[in-house]
Amino acid sequence: MKPLAVIFDLDGVVTDTAHLHFLAWQRIAHEIGIAIDEQINEQLKGISRMGSLERILRSGGAEHRYSAQDKHRLAERKNAFYVASLQQLNPGSVLPGIAALLEELHRQDVRVGLASVSLNAPRILEALGLVEQFDFCADASRIQRSKPDPEIFIAACAGLGVAPANCIGIEDAQAGIESINASGMLSVGIGVQLLNADLLLPDTAQLNWPLLQTFWLTQHSVNAV
Numbered sequence: 001m002k003p004l005a006v007i008f009d010l011d012g013v014v015t016d017t018a019h020l021h022f023l024a025w026q027r028i029a030h031e032i033g034i035a036i037d038e039q040i041n042e043q044l045k046g047i048s049r050m051g052s053l054e055r056i057l058r059s060g061g062a063e064h065r066y067s068a069q070d071k072h073r074l075a076e077r078k079n080a081f082y083v084a085s086l087q088q089l090n091p092g093s094v095l096p097g098i099a100a101l102l103e104e105l106h107r108q109d110v111r112v113g114l115a116s117v118s119l120n121a122p123r124i125l126e127a128l129g130l131v132e133q134f135d136f137c138a139d140a141s142r143i144q145r146s147k148p149d150p151e152i153f154i155a156a157c158a159g160l161g162v163a164p165a166n167c168i169g170i171e172d173a174q175a176g177i178e179s180i181n182a183s184g185m186l187s188v189g190i191g192v193q194l195l196n197a198d199l200l201l202p203d204t205a206q207l208n209w210p211l212l213q214t215f216w217l218t219q220h221s222v223n224a225v
């Protein structure tokens with residue numbers, strides 16, 4: 001008895017781009033006179049580009065100061081900074097434990113999916129040298145409702161041809177854990193502050209196939225009692 005698929009978030013699970021997002025947003029926020037800190041950044045994890053901008057503007061009481069066109073320009077400028085910073089990514093930027101887990105999942109014939117709301121996901125996987133490791137990547141540009149809505153995890157399951165009840169999802173964001181839970185998959189949280197994850201690990205170095213297998217068995221024997 002094992003999961004048929006494992007579906008990964010990208011930013012903060014496969015590689016540490018969360019900090020690069022923060023630096024790019026910090027630069028934009030500074031330009032428009034808003035100070036943002038790591039605490040606000042925590043709330044931006046898993047949230048779409050425009051959703052993140054809205055939250056930053058709200059945190060500075062500036063949500064009504066900008067037209068839709070201004071917001072579009074700010075989001076594009078942030079993305080330009082962010083994309084420039086992605087040049088530093090290479091296969092060595094994959095977080096500990098992830099490359100070995102991906103290989104083991106393939107050996108075990110467990111399907112591998114990606115559920116990232118980042119429109120930059122394809123170029124990030126390319127830079128990390130991981131394109132071949134994913135059987136299906138949900139297309140963020142086709143997603144109508146961002147995490148915590150389950151849409152993107154459900155889309156990844158559909159693309160893999162596996163029912164959510166047969167999948168594990170892995171996330172570093174609270175919105176992502178809620179998205180996984182609402183999809184009907186089992187959730188693995190990476191981090192110390194996350195609530196409601198079915199399994200919580202402090203970092204990706206703890207992730208491995210035997211652990212996921214035991215977790216799966218435990219959850220299913222609990223449910224069977």
Ligand code: BG6
Pocket residue numbers: 010011021044045046047048049052079116117118119120121173
């Ligand atoms: C998520 C990140 O993976 O992607 C968010 O956690 C980010 O912080 C979102 O805002 C959208 O990313 P992008 O690359 O499309 O701006």
Ligand code: MG
Pocket residue numbers: 009010011012013045046171172173176
């Ligand atoms: Mg993430």
